[in-house]
Amino acid sequence: MIIARSPLRISLGGGGTDLPSYYEKFGGYLIAGAIDKYVYVTANRPFQPGINLKYSKIESISQVDDVAHPIIRESLKEMKLKTPQIEISAIADIPARTGLGSSGSFTTALLKVLHTHYRRHINPEALAQLACKIEIENLAEPIGKQDQYIASYGGVNEFVFNEDGTVKVSPLNISTETLHNLEDNLLLFFTGISRSASNILEDQNSKSREMNESMLENLHFTKDLGYRSRDALVANDPEQFGFLMNEHWEHKKSRSSGMSNDFIDDVYKRALKAGAVGGKLVGAGGGGFLMFYAQDKERLRVELARFNLEEVRFKFDFEGTKVILS
Secondary structure: EEEEEEEEEEEOOOOOOOOHHHHHHHEEEEEEEEEEEEEEEEEEEEOOOOOEEEEEOOOOOOOOHOOOOOHHHHHHHHHOOOOEEEEEEEEEEEOOOOOOOOOHHHHHHHHHHHHHHOOOOOOOOHHHHHHHHHHHOOOOOOOOOHHHHHHOOOOOOEEOOOOOOOOEEEEOOOHHHHHHHHHHHHHEOOOOOOOOHHHHHHHHHHHHHOOOHHHHHHHHHHHHHHHHHHHHOOOHHHHHHHEEOOOOOOOHOOOOOOOHHHHHHHHHHHHHOEEEEEEOOOOOOOOEEEEEEOOOOHHHHHHHHHOOOOOEOOOOOOOEEEEEOO
């Protein structure tokens, strides 16, 4: 049996500018961090021919074209298997559709385990490119590239999305003190709302392609916030980074009516009154995880406990997608 794991992620600034509908015209930029919450995928060769899958559903089929799970089907197609004889299963630390990039993490873990199973090497850049090809090109999902790249590489990185589709990945030049400060003072709370990001992102996609002035101005501003967030962290000023998170969230909400709701708005207002410097919904919006930067962490935890929100504590992951058993 082979087991691969791929980290989930938090966006730290510039999110949304990694969609092709934007970066192909203007170039994109964002910073993101991989965290120590993972998607795990296993692969094993059963005694009988066929494809056996265990995820939220169970499948047992003989042909790749008959696989119902779209990412697994397209990944197996990319392997160009003649006689499939494989068993694949998946499990995750965090539920899917919660804004932490689980789809990209699943795809990279799956591709890593398949390449290892069939004795093929794949490096982080090639892994991220292939995962993007499967999700964005083959399956036409209205998503960006950050999830696949941060999952493949791990770490806390800045990403430049060039107009020709290439991606430049660089470790964010921050001190150990700043890194530990972020791990200590960034708090994640699950809203209890799981959602598909497709509708929100499709709206952004279509407006960007139509050159909607309001949407483009919003994304230009968001990209600039990504640079400003980078500068604050490099300057060892995480409190300023927290203020920028709040600025980011206020602009992010204006992209779509489905970005927030009354419950999330109420929680956010209470959090700011309870000492959070700033915060935002992680991911496309509509639900998932609220992330806050707070110096007075215990006061914030007490306040949000009134809403019965579960906190997920984390550290950053610097290993990226890897095989942990073979």
